[in-house]
Amino acid sequence: MSGFPGPRPIYGDAVHITVGSDLLVFAGKIMTRGILSDGRGFAELVLPDADPQQRRDLERAGRYEYTLYLEGEELYTSPGLVLREIRRDGHGALVVTGSP
Template sequence: MRTWSILRDGRGFVELTLPDADPQQRRDLERATSYRYELYRENTLLYSSPRLTLSETRRARDGALVVAGSPG
């Protein structure tokens, strides 16, 4: 998974790039209106996001699923 924090139109958002190995996960994310994510390293929680409003789902060139959202 790759994570990017970017400004778009002066507003911060998070973009996650996920391998598309699970078709059900893809369908669930495409239907969602909001999401949260947690980042772990070796079973240690490093970051827990606030609730993010889903703004976009799309495919990357390599077929991965890209999910973008903003707080609020």
């Protein structure tokens, strides 16, 4: 599935994030969904606590795309996105928000 995620969360166990020519791989409980804020659509990606270097790599890149997997099966591939925000939620998960 590609395009933009809908509001219903999609859960996976691995995600590959392409940042320029680099590939960042995260494993664990992962979720993506589309959110609407101030009339604009965003893709939200929630990752397990990340290696600080991976977070810095993503922040510096500014642009990224990702593919979400469950048990090796591709569930969702994002369009190219511009990084809008990276933050931690109340449980320590990394929340990455981007828009086309």
